[in-house]
Structure formats: C-alpha cells, structure tokens
Amino acid sequence: MDQKNFSVPLSLRDIQVTDDFWKNEMELVRKEVIPYQWEALNDRVAGAAPSFCMRNFRIAGKMNREKAERGASYEAPKYTFRGFEALPEDPEHLEDKFYGFVFQDSDFSKWIEAVGYSLTQHPDSALEEIADGAIDIVCAAQQEDGYLDTYYIINGRDKTFTNLRDHHELYCFGHLTEGAMAYYEATGKDKLLKAAERFADYIYNYFGAEEGKCKGYPGHEIAEMALVRLYEATGKQKYLDLSSFFIEQRGTKPYYFDTEGHPKESIRDENGLRYAYNQAHLPVREQDEAVGHAVRAVYLYCGMADVARQKADESLFDACERLWDNIVDKKMYITGGIGATHMGEAFSFAYDLPNDTTYAETCASIGLVFFARRMLEMRPDAKYANVMERALYNGVLSGMALDGKSFFYVNPLEVNPTACHKDERKFHVKPVRQKWFGCACCPPNLARLLSSIGAYAYTESEDTLFVHLYIGSTLTKRVGATLADVEIRSRFPWEGDVEIRVRAEGSGFKLALRIPDWCDTYRLEDAQQYTLSEQNGYLYITKEWGEEDTIRISYPMEARLMEAAGAVRETVGKAALVRGPIVYCLEEADNGADLHLLSVNPAGAFSVIAEELCGLQVNKIQAEGTRRAKEKQDEALYHPLRPAVREKAALTYIPYFAWANRGENEMQVWTRVE
Ligand SMILES: [Zn+2]
Numbered sequence: 001m002d003q004k005n006f007s008v009p010l011s012l013r014d015i016q017v018t019d020d021f022w023k024n025e026m027e028l029v030r031k032e033v034i035p036y037q038w039e040a041l042n043d044r045v046a047g048a049a050p051s052f053c054m055r056n057f058r059i060a061g062k063m064n065r066e067k068a069e070r071g072a073s074y075e076a077p078k079y080t081f082r083g084f085e086a087l088p089e090d091p092e093h094l095e096d097k098f099y100g101f102v103f104q105d106s107d108f109s110k111w112i113e114a115v116g117y118s119l120t121q122h123p124d125s126a127l128e129e130i131a132d133g134a135i136d137i138v139c140a141a142q143q144e145d146g147y148l149d150t151y152y153i154i155n156g157r158d159k160t161f162t163n164l165r166d167h168h169e170l171y172c173f174g175h176l177t178e179g180a181m182a183y184y185e186a187t188g189k190d191k192l193l194k195a196a197e198r199f200a201d202y203i204y205n206y207f208g209a210e211e212g213k214c215k216g217y218p219g220h221e222i223a224e225m226a227l228v229r230l231y232e233a234t235g236k237q238k239y240l241d242l243s244s245f246f247i248e249q250r251g252t253k254p255y256y257f258d259t260e261g262h263p264k265e266s267i268r269d270e271n272g273l274r275y276a277y278n279q280a281h282l283p284v285r286e287q288d289e290a291v292g293h294a295v296r297a298v299y300l301y302c303g304m305a306d307v308a309r310q311k312a313d314e315s316l317f318d319a320c321e322r323l324w325d326n327i328v329d330k331k332m333y334i335t336g337g338i339g340a341t342h343m344g345e346a347f348s349f350a351y352d353l354p355n356d357t358t359y360a361e362t363c364a365s366i367g368l369v370f371f372a373r374r375m376l377e378m379r380p381d382a383k384y385a386n387v388m389e390r391a392l393y394n395g396v397l398s399g400m401a402l403d404g405k406s407f408f409y410v411n412p413l414e415v416n417p418t419a420c421h422k423d424e425r426k427f428h429v430k431p432v433r434q435k436w437f438g439c440a441c442c443p444p445n446l447a448r449l450l451s452s453i454g455a456y457a458y459t460e461s462e463d464t465l466f467v468h469l470y471i472g473s474t475l476t477k478r479v480g481a482t483l484a485d486v487e488i489r490s491r492f493p494w495e496g497d498v499e500i501r502v503r504a505e506g507s508g509f510k511l512a513l514r515i516p517d518w519c520d521t522y523r524l525e526d527a528q529q530y531t532l533s534e535q536n537g538y539l540y541i542t543k544e545w546g547e548e549d550t551i552r553i554s555y556p557m558e559a560r561l562m563e564a565a566g567a568v569r570e571t572v573g574k575a576a577l578v579r580g581p582i583v584y585c586l587e588e589a590d591n592g593a594d595l596h597l598l599s600v601n602p603a604g605a606f607s608v609i610a611e612e613l614c615g616l617q618v619n620k621i622q623a624e625g626t627r628r629a630k631e632k633q634d635e636a637l638y639h640p641l642r643p644a645v646r647e648k649a650a651l652t653y654i655p656y657f658a659w660a661n662r663g664e665n666e667m668q669v670w671t672r673v674e
Contacts, residue, residue, distance in 0.1 A: 302371050305374035
C-alpha cells in the first residue's frame with residue numbers, strides 16, 4: 001500500500017453544500033433536530049422519554065464543586081449499579097443521582113458534533129452560545145485526573161472500567177472526542193477538545209500492552225476511530241498506539257470480558273453470541289464474517305480502516321475488505337440496511353434477510369457509510385461508494401421523518417401495522433416514527449452525518465478530487481501551490497445530469513468521477529477535449545485547464561426492477577423497484593390495503609411523476625400490475641386450487657425513505673412479479 005495514493009475528506013470549511021435535496025436535509029437538522037435535541041437533552045419535551053443527559057452532567061459537576069469546597073471531609077453518596085436507572089414515581093423530587101442509560105453522556109457528544117458541522121455550513125451565534133454553555137457544564141464534571149463519565153463520577157469511581165463489556169465509558173469517550181473535534185474544527189474553540197484529550201491521556205495511562213496496564217478493550221467500539229482522529233489533530237503518537245492496542249487486543253485469548261466477572265449473564269450468552277456480539281470471538285485480522293451487534297461491528301471496522309490507513313497496514317486493510325465484502329455480498333438489504341435480527345441487534349447468517357422482522361438500525365446504515373468513506377480513502381473503488389450512496393439515500397434517510405420531527409430506530413422493508421401491535425416478534429418494528437427514544441442513538445447520529453455530508457461526497461489526494469456522490473456544492477481544492485475552484489450542480493437523486501465547473505490552471509488537477517452502478521452507460525459532452533481514463537469505476541478527467549471549464553456528464557436513470565439472489569428465501573418471486581440511487585416502495589396510502597395481493601408487471605410501462613409528498617418534491621413511479629381479486633367474505637381458509645382471478649391495478653411507488661409520513665399504514669419494498 002502506498003500512502004501517496006490515499007485520499008482524505010476535504011475540510012468542511014472548504015465545502016459549501018448548495019444542493020436542494022441535501023440542503024433541505026441539513027436545514028431540517030439545523031432548524032428542527034438540533035433545537036429539539038437540545039430540549040430533549042434537558043428533559044423538556046413533553047410526552048417523550050427524558051434523557052437526563054445534561055442533568056447527569058450538572059450533578060457530576062455539583063459533586064465536583066462540593067468535593068473541592070469540602071476537601072477531605074467530603075464523601076460522595078454511594079449508589080447501586082444497575083445500568084439503567086428509571087424515573088422515580090414522583091419526578092418532581094429527583095435525588096442527586098444518575099438517571100437513564102449508562103451511555104447517556106454520549107447524547108450530548110453527538111449533539112455537539114452535529115452543532116459543530118452545522119456551524120461550518122451555517123454560522124449561528126445564538127446556537128454557538130448555547131453550545132458554549134453546554135460545554136461549560138460538561139467540562140465542570142471532569143475529574144482532576146481527566147476522567148469524564150458521569151455514570152461512575154456519580155456512582156463511585158471505584159467501579160471505573162470494571163465492566164468494559166456492558167458499560168460504555170470508552171464509548172462515551174469516543175463520542176466525546178468526535179464531538180469535541182467537530183466543534184473545534186468549526187469554531188476554533190478547544191475547551192472541549194482539551195477535556196477530551198485529558199480523558200484520552202487518562203485512558204492511555206490505564207490501558208496498553210505495557211506491563212501493569214489493563215488489557216481490556218471497548219465493549220462498544222468507537223474509541224478506536226475517535227483516537228485516530230485525535231492523533232491526526234494533535235500529532236500525538238500515543239493516541240494512534242492506543243487505538244492500535246484496542247484493535248489488536250480484541251478477540252485474543254483468554255477473552256478479556258470473561259475476566260470481568262459479570263454479575264448477570266445475558267440471554268446472548270446462551271445463543272452463541274457470547275463473544276461475537278462484541279466482535280471479540282477472534283483477533284480482528286482473522287475475522288472474515290461480519291457478526292454480532294451491527295453498529296458495534298461497523299464502528300470497529302471503521303477504526304480498523306483508520307489504523308490501516310495511518311500505518312499503511314495491508315493485512316489490516318485486507319481484513320476490512322473481507323468484512324466489507326461479506327456484508328455487501330451476503331448480509332445487506334437493498335436499502336443499505338444491515339443487522340437482520342433484533343436478537344442482539346445483530347447480523348444474522350448469510351442471506352437471512354427477513355423484511356418484516358428486520359432490525360436494520362438507522363445507526364448501522366450510518367456506520368456503513370462511515371466504513372465506506374474510510375475504505376475509499378485507501379482505495380478509490382466505486383464498489384464502496386455505490387453502497388455508500390445506496391445506504392445514504394435509503395436506509396439512512398428513512399430514519400428521519402420528512403419534517404425532521406420523528407425518527408425510526410428500526411427500518412423494516414415490509415410493514416403491516418396490525419402485526420407491529422399484536423405480534424410479539426415484531427414489537428421492535430414501529431409503523432410510524434417516534435419522537436424520541438430513551439436510548440436515543442439514532443436521531444443524533446443522523447444529525448451528525450447529515451450535517452457533515454460534504455465529507456462523504458468528496459475526498460482528495462495531492463492532485464485529484466474524487467467525486468463519490470453527486471451533491472451540489474462549491475469547493476476549493478489545493479493543487480500544489482495553486483487553488484482549484486470546483487462547482488458541482490445536479491438534480492440528484494431525481495435526475496442524472498451533472499454539471500461541473502472547474503477553475504484551475506495547467507494540467508496538474510485531475511477529477512475522478514464515480515460511474516454509478518445503477519447505469520450501464522454514461523454520456524460525457526465534448527469528451528474529445530479531455531484526457532480520460534477509467535479505473536475501478538471512476539472516470540479520471542484532466543486537460544490543460546483554462547479560465548473556466550464546464551464538464552457535462554449524464555448518467556441515465558431508468559426505473560429498474562431488481563431481484564435478490566435465490567439464496568434470499570424472503571424475496572423469491574418478488575422484485576424491488578429502483579431508479580438511480582433511490583429504492584422505491586408501495587404504501588397503503590397510494591395503493592389501498594393488502595399490499596401482499598399486488599403484483600407488478602415487469603413488461604409494463606414505468607412512468608416517472610414529479611410530485612410533492614408532504615412538502616418534499618419527489619419522483620413517484622407509476623407501474624402496471626394486478627391485484628388478486630377480493631374473495632367472497634366466506635372464503636374458506638383452505639380450498640382446492642382454482643385459477644386466480646386478477647384485476648388490473650395501477651401501482652404507485654414512492655421513495656422508500658419517504659414512507660410513513662402519512663400516518664400508520666402498510667408498506668412493502670418487495671412486490672410479487674406477474
Ligand atoms: Zn441507533
């Protein structure tokens with residue numbers, strides 16, 4: 001591996017997203033999600049499960065102050081450990097103790113990360129003031145030795161790092177660092193970054209290969225990638241070493257988590273997930289199957305990819321690629337959803353992709369996007385970017401309502417609302433988005449990804465700008481001593497025409513455009529004026545650049561029925577409709593109830609209709625099909641086979657990400673083929 005060929009994301013400060021589609025998503029995050037989340041972090045949303053997040057920080061800070069004021073005579077109150085402390089019956093009289101999930105601190109960190117990215121795109125002094133105030137509250141909770149996790153600060157430091165498997169101190173640290181980095185990059189303010197660094201130093205002194213140090217590693221990964229980011233920002237080798245240690249240590253024998261002596265073994269210990277749940281069943285370089293909790297898995301793979309890139313470590317990269325291929329070839333939904341079972345929120349076995357009981361957590365698709373970008377940094381291969389695009393426009397965006405006010409945790413591909421209410425196996429599948437969750441990982445995760453979308457669309461090497469996603473934006477790229485200004489315009493995901501204006505000098509600047517996998521051909525206007533080459537799904541373009549050049553390229557977007565491999569039992573005889581990057585679905589609101597009786601005619605016409613759906617301009621698709629005729633009321637449950645009576649039916653498909661915005665109703669992605 002040659003690091004000279006690697007590419008990195010552009011600084012968000014060098015990109016302005018101008019794209020209607022993404023600008024709308026970013027504005028929803030800025031105007032709806034970020035303010036709403038701030039209210040939620042402060043338990044001020046009526047009817048939503050309280051977060052207790054900022055309250056826990058305040059109490060930890062208060063205990064810090066009392067300790068400082070009373071010195072040796074101060075004895076912190078002792079509390080019991082449960083992992084989740086529910087709201088008492090009389091919420092007016094809360095004790096000064098920790099409430100909520102053990103990982104509640106991370107709600108703040110994800111929020112501040114989204115705030116940071118949002119500020120790079122849209123300066124907002126009022127928001128910055130709120131954020132500064134929140135940072136003061138968080139930093140006041142930090143202990144003298146750098147430790148910063150309110151669960152143990154409040155409950156007693158003697159239990160620190162005693163349950164790495166299930167408690168989330170290192171997870172909270174990882175998110176704190178990511179949030180601190182984003183806020184620092186946006187504002188130049190380093191108070192939170194300094195706090196994260198002090199916590200990192202504390203962790204570095206505690207864990208490591210050296211004698212006397214703890215040999216554990218995070219139960220929920222993310223610290224691995226956060227530490228690499230911290231290393232890149234500070235240049236301090238120890239952070240990269242610590243990340244490397246966590247990665248190499250995972251899965252070695254004796255299993256670290258066995259040495260912790262957990263008071264209560266969970267159900268997953270009985271069903272073969274004991275080690276695999278945390279991807280700790282094998283050393284990571286020996287892993288070739290994506291297993292266990294899907295979000296943890298992809299976060300681990302991100303950390304592995306970051307370390308592989310920093311160290312040009314080919315065998316670690318190979319492990320990442322094996323895991324990537326395993327996910328994409330055998331364990332991913334057509335929407336880019338991953339994690340097929342709610343048991344352990346985990347990957348299931350190969351080709352087990354049930355549509356109505358799936359988990360496909362929003363965070364897992366987000367993690368897949370993170371993983372894809374990291375693989376692209378080492379090897380610009382469209383196979384990564386194609387999946388990144390698929391996950392982003394479908395499995396990720398479906399996580400948020402079109403008004404930005406409610407969210408899916410689980411993203412099913414088929415829903416019958418009655419089953420969600422009455423069938424215990426589907427209780428985790430919600431037919432409409434929820435306002436907030438007690439375990440609120442997905443909404444803030446969406447906010448941080450959508451606010452930093454520019455960092456996924458482009459990466460740069462010394463002389464090349466890679467365009468992975470066609471997101472309208474203006475950006476500046478340094479090529480040696482000169483600057484290249486680039487403006488990208490498109491109407492993605494609805495139309496495939498892209499216009500790229502380049503202002504550059506000489507021939508040193510190269511553009512590398514991803515050729516999407518959903519089209520067989522593309523058309524480049526005036527192709528003869530460029531020097532062109534194609535490699536790994538990218539079209540490399542250069543020329544003797546003049547004052548201003550405009551490149552026009554079109555990727556035809558055809559409505560296409562897709563089928564799954566025969567090994568996917570759930571979808572045999574069915575097809576999903578895809579156009580460009582968008583996966584479509586049928587919804588009851590357009591097609592009536594009993595969607596399972598509908599069939600689509602593959603030889604029929606597919607007409608694209610530009611229309612508004614709940615305030616968003618989208619392309620719907622009208623298709624030809626039939627509906628199995630309604631039987632008589634008294635139709636027997638079983639009866640001798642008779643020729644099916646089918647009536648003509650016009651099918652109206654809408655983008656999958658836009659489903660469930662018109663109340664509770666049926667939905668399906670896979671429809672029978674006539
Ligand atoms: Zn989540």
